[in-house]
Amino acid sequence: xxxxxxxxxxxxxxxxxxxxxxxxxxxxxxxxxxxxxxxxxxxxxxxxxxxxxxxxxxxxxxxxxxxxxxxxxxxxxxxxxxxxxxxxxxxxxxxxxxxxxxxxxxxxxxxxxxxxxxxxxxxxxxxxxxxxxxxxxxxxxxxxxxxxxxxxxxxxxxxxxxxxxxxxxxxxxxxxxxxxxxxxxxxxxxxxxxxxxxxxxxxxxxxxxxxxxxxxxxxxxxxxxxxxxxxxxxxxxxxxxxxxxxxxxxxxxxxxxxxxxxxxxxxxxxxxxxxxxxxxxxxxxxxxxxxxxxxxxxxxxxxxxxxxxxxxxxxxxxxxxxxxxxxxxxxxxxxxxxxxxxxxxxxxxxxxxxxxxxxxxxxxxxxxxxxxxxxxxxxxxxxxxxxxxxxxxxxxxxxxxxxxxxxxxxxxxxxxxxxxxxxxxxxxxxxxxxxxxx
Amino acid sequence: xxxxxxxxxxxxxxxxxxxxxxxxxxxxxxxxxxxxxxxxxxxxxxxxxxxxxxxxxxxxxxxxxxxxxxxxxxxxxxxxxxxxxxxxxxxxxxxxxxxxxxxxxxxxxxxxxxxxxxxxxxxxxxxxxxxxxxxxxxxxxxxxxxxxxxxxxxxxxxxxxxxxxxxxxxxxxxxxxxxxxxxxxxxxxxxxxxxxxxxxxxxxxxxxxxxxxxxxxxxxxxxxxxxxxxxxxxxxxxxxxxxxxxxxxxxxxxxxxxxxxxxxxxxxxxxxxxxxxxxxxxxxxxxxxxxxxxxxxxxxxxxxxxxxxxxxxxxxxxxxxxxxxxxxxxxxxxxxxxxxxxxxxxxxxxxxxxxxxxxxxxxxxxxxxxxxxxxxxxxxxxxxxxxxxxxxxxxxxxxxxxxxxxxxxxxxxxxxxxxxxxxxxxxxxxxxxxxxxxxxxxxxxxxxxxxxxxxxxxxxxxxxxxxxxxxxxxxxxxxxxxxxxxxxxxxxxxxxxxx
Numbered sequence: 001x002x003x004x005x006x007x008x009x010x011x012x013x014x015x016x017x018x019x020x021x022x023x024x025x026x027x028x029x030x031x032x033x034x035x036x037x038x039x040x041x042x043x044x045x046x047x048x049x050x051x052x053x054x055x056x057x058x059x060x061x062x063x064x065x066x067x068x069x070x071x072x073x074x075x076x077x078x079x080x081x082x083x084x085x086x087x088x089x090x091x092x093x094x095x096x097x098x099x100x101x102x103x104x105x106x107x108x109x110x111x112x113x114x115x116x117x118x119x120x121x122x123x124x125x126x127x128x129x130x131x132x133x134x135x136x137x138x139x140x141x142x143x144x145x146x147x148x149x150x151x152x153x154x155x156x157x158x159x160x161x162x163x164x165x166x167x168x169x170x171x172x173x174x175x176x177x178x179x180x181x182x183x184x185x186x187x188x189x190x191x192x193x194x195x196x197x198x199x200x201x202x203x204x205x206x207x208x209x210x211x212x213x214x215x216x217x218x219x220x221x222x223x224x225x226x227x228x229x230x231x232x233x234x235x236x237x238x239x240x241x242x243x244x245x246x247x248x249x250x251x252x253x254x255x256x257x258x259x260x261x262x263x264x265x266x267x268x269x270x271x272x273x274x275x276x277x278x279x280x281x282x283x284x285x286x287x288x289x290x291x292x293x294x295x296x297x298x299x300x301x302x303x304x305x306x307x308x309x310x311x312x313x314x315x316x317x318x319x320x321x322x323x324x325x326x327x328x329x330x331x332x333x334x335x336x337x338x339x340x341x342x343x344x345x346x347x348x349x350x351x352x353x354x355x356x357x358x359x360x361x362x363x364x365x366x367x368x369x370x371x372x373x374x375x376x377x378x379x380x381x382x383x384x385x386x387x388x389x390x391x392x393x394x395x396x397x398x399x400x401x402x403x404x405x406x407x408x409x410x411x412x413x414x415x416x417x418x419x420x421x422x423x424x425x426x427x428x429x430x431x432x433x434x435x436x437x438x
Numbered sequence: 439x440x441x442x443x444x445x446x447x448x449x450x451x452x453x454x455x456x457x458x459x460x461x462x463x464x465x466x467x468x469x470x471x472x473x474x475x476x477x478x479x480x481x482x483x484x485x486x487x488x489x490x491x492x493x494x495x496x497x498x499x500x501x502x503x504x505x506x507x508x509x510x511x512x513x514x515x516x517x518x519x520x521x522x523x524x525x526x527x528x529x530x531x532x533x534x535x536x537x538x539x540x541x542x543x544x545x546x547x548x549x550x551x552x553x554x555x556x557x558x559x560x561x562x563x564x565x566x567x568x569x570x571x572x573x574x575x576x577x578x579x580x581x582x583x584x585x586x587x588x589x590x591x592x593x594x595x596x597x598x599x600x601x602x603x604x605x606x607x608x609x610x611x612x613x614x615x616x617x618x619x620x621x622x623x624x625x626x627x628x629x630x631x632x633x634x635x636x637x638x639x640x641x642x643x644x645x646x647x648x649x650x651x652x653x654x655x656x657x658x659x660x661x662x663x664x665x666x667x668x669x670x671x672x673x674x675x676x677x678x679x680x681x682x683x684x685x686x687x688x689x690x691x692x693x694x695x696x697x698x699x700x701x702x703x704x705x706x707x708x709x710x711x712x713x714x715x716x717x718x719x720x721x722x723x724x725x726x727x728x729x730x731x732x733x734x735x736x737x738x739x740x741x742x743x744x745x746x747x748x749x750x751x752x753x754x755x756x757x758x759x760x761x762x763x764x765x766x767x768x769x770x771x772x773x774x775x776x777x778x779x780x781x782x783x784x785x786x787x788x789x790x791x792x793x794x795x796x797x798x799x800x801x802x803x804x805x806x807x808x809x810x811x812x813x814x815x816x817x818x819x820x821x822x823x824x825x826x827x828x829x830x831x832x833x834x835x836x837x838x839x840x841x842x843x844x845x846x847x848x849x850x851x852x853x854x855x856x857x858x859x860x861x862x863x864x865x866x867x868x869x870x871x872x873x874x875x876x877x878x879x880x881x882x883x884x885x886x887x888x889x890x891x892x893x894x895x896x897x898x899x900x901x902x903x904x905x906x907x908x909x910x911x912x913x914x915x916x917x918x919x920x921x922x923x924x925x926x927x928x929x930x931x932x933x934x935x936x937x
Contacts, residue, residue: 044823044826094823113819139902140904144745151697151745153694154592154695
């Protein structure tokens with residue numbers, strides 16, 4: 001394709017305009033937003049459809065895990081492109097297609113040769129408007145979801161994470177994981193009617209954002225998009241169902257998980273934090289805290305893993321959620337007896353956030369900026385980052401707004417954010433210990 | 439600054455089972471290959487013939503410990519903490535992939551940091567410090583990874599256990615991380631000695647891609663001259679122990695599900711004339727994480743038994759959520775394998791029978807013309823997606839050069855075009871033998887599984903919620919009694935499997 005602009009790689013010290021590619025945007029009459037990022041990736045295009053629905057929206061009793069289950073159902077085909085025919089067409093494109101679901105979104109993505117884009121757009125628009133749901137297909141797909149559930153059960157990190165969110169949230173839907181409760185997975189096979197309701201409620205153009213990145217321009221795809229998605233009907237006016245609000249946490253919560261086979265002891269701290277808003281100073285402040293506290297050169301890695309040898313691994317950070325959620329610190333301990341000392345070090349290093357040296361902040365900012373700049377070579381990575389930030393920031397400049405906020409954080413603001421965030425009244429601690437059965 | 443990409447090849451391809459190499463080959467001048475590309479980054483990579491097949495007996499894990507220590511136990515003037523601090527503002531850190539034959543060391547940097555990155559990269563390759571405390575920590579990490587770490591990921595455990603079993607009593611027969619029983623014996627001194635012996639000119643290839651200055655390249659070339667002019671120690675591989683009949687090994691875990699990994703060693707490396715045929719045929723049987731394969735259709739799509747079912751004509755490693763295979767995984771002795779993801783304990787015997795029956799039919803009948811064309815179209819369209827950035831393109835080029843095999847990005851399209859159904863079927867029948875195969879199960883009910891499978895009794899499928907059509911019901915009856923003909927079956931505890 002001609003007309004790909006030469007990119008000027010940012011080399012200035014500031015973050016200003018960190019997103020290195022031009023974005024062209026277009027909104028259809030039905031409310032569907034389309035953003036095209038033109039990149040020098042000859043012949044390759046990524047196409048992401050970002051649906052604003054995830055396990056956060058599973059507010060009905062007995063329907064946990066349904067957003068993820070529905071993601072599976074979206075691969076069942078339409079009257080025009082029945083499942084097997086659709087699969088075959090996509091196979092013959094050489095496309096790399098998949099999807100994922102999390103708390104706040106469901107994302108359908110493909111990377112494919114540019115020459116297949118026209119066919120892809122017509123098929124993709126078809127499935128978002130004319131999905132064929134049958135009882136038989138729903139039943140079979142429920143078995144696959146059960147399989148996915150099963151494979152997660154042997155992973156202690158996964159199980160401890162579930163316990164953390166279940167303990168930290170009592171009312172909000174973040175209390176259950178995206179895969180859902182086993183009892184709800186068990187009844188998915190009979191979920192055809194509910195699946196139809198779910199589709200009608202959430203799979204609407206005004207609840208979707210399409211991001212196309214790579215060897216492509218808006219001019220080239222706009223007629224195709226308008227034709228394919230124009231008939232997609234927007235949501236009828238309806239009363240928004242109330243999403244249960246989480247009451248304010250007032251005291252420390254703790255929970256314990258025993259593991260039936262040998263594994264390292266683990267502990268995870270989770271503090272309540274606000275929703276991600278790219279313009280809110282607290283977003284940038286918490287991100288900078290993460291980059292100072294939990295990076296490879298940060299004090300927790302240095303002390304717990306390298307100097308004192310108490311932990312195999314330290315991880316965590318600021319969850320980036322649409323509603324208020326958690327900032328976590330997770331430790332995989334070398335010995336269960338290390339727990340109290342390791343936990344004390346975490347608290348000690350959090351206290352030290354009151355006095356962070358400017359050079360530490362500068363290094364963390366540089367790390368963040370160059371980390372993102374060097375990782376944006378593939379269209380899928382670019383569409384992924386932009387989609388993620390736009391889900392939270394709503395406009396195409398969300399990546400730049402987010403990094404502008406991050407750039408402006410001072411040491412004093414960081415200290416203040418640490419003081420207000422890392423309090424026991426907002427803290428949940430979960431611990432895992434192995435108690436192998438003989 | 440130039441907008442230009444070069445591939446710099448220092449030395450020459452490492453020796454692969456070819457006896458003594460004349461001195462001229464490992465003293466060979468630098469070869470330069472130019473690939474213009476626009477990028478904000480530079481990509482520095484080295485591929486070294488220093489993988490885990492070179493671990494001394496009784497020191498399994500030393501190759502991986504050495505490679506990881508080069509990155510994380512100090513290099514040049516910097517101890518490990520100083521090195522980490524120096525690179526932190528670049529937003530990137532070096533990474534290493536250790537496999538059976540090769541070690542790949544990679545560092546990506548923004549062009550703003552190219553001088554620093556070239557210096558650190560050269561330090562890692564030529565002046566690793568092997569600080570004892572860091573090496574000891576990395577050794578403990580490896581010990582954890584091959585014991586409790588693997589127990590936490592039963593699918594990775596199954597894959598590792600199958601590889602170890604396929605290559606029993608062979609240099610490939612232990613995980614690259616090593617064995618838990620001997621890892622405590624390894625230390626900084628052993629790592630330094632392994633480094634001195636194996637990180638030599640003949641064993642090392644270095645490449646650079648992206649956009650760099652002439653000064654960066656000149657510095658790198660000068661620094662790499664410090665790699666000793668020496669031959670790589672001989673590392674001829676024995677043949678894997680031949681497999682007689684069908685054998686089952688079940689790892690007993692506490693989780694109430696059963697997954698399978700089965701296969702056998704292959705002689706077909708990427709330079710073998712039958713490689714394209716097997717590569718395509720495996721894609722048709724079960725392309726990784728795609729829904730198009732026969733196994734996926736039969737097991738997941740039509741019967742809802744699990745999450746996915748895949749087949750591989752060569753070793754396949756996928757890191758995290760990456761949609762593409764890890765590179766640096768090129769082996770002199772590959773293997774064919776099938777991965778059946780966790781099935782309920784009740785339906786596991788049926789799922790295994792179905793998978794084996796599909797493999798047998800695949801070998802005896804080959805592919806239809808449509809399947810062949812579909813898979814060919816998929817692989818040709820997909821190939822550019824495997825190497826979307828300059829770093830991966832460089833890795834493909836280095837892997838090819840290091841292993842003396844073709845660069846698949848360049849050769850595969852034409853090779854696939856040349857295939858027809860008869861050629862593919864003949865290749866399958868020459869190389870894949872479902873009657874001589876090792877089946878590794880990871881199961882929460884391993885004893886019961888063994889007993890059921892050994893008995894030869896029919897194992898019908900239990901549908902939870904699906905009513906099969908007439909044709910599928912008939913096929914189910916056939917599969918339930920499909921002759922497994924197991925020649926041997928053992929159960930071992932999952933704990934300590936790599937002791």
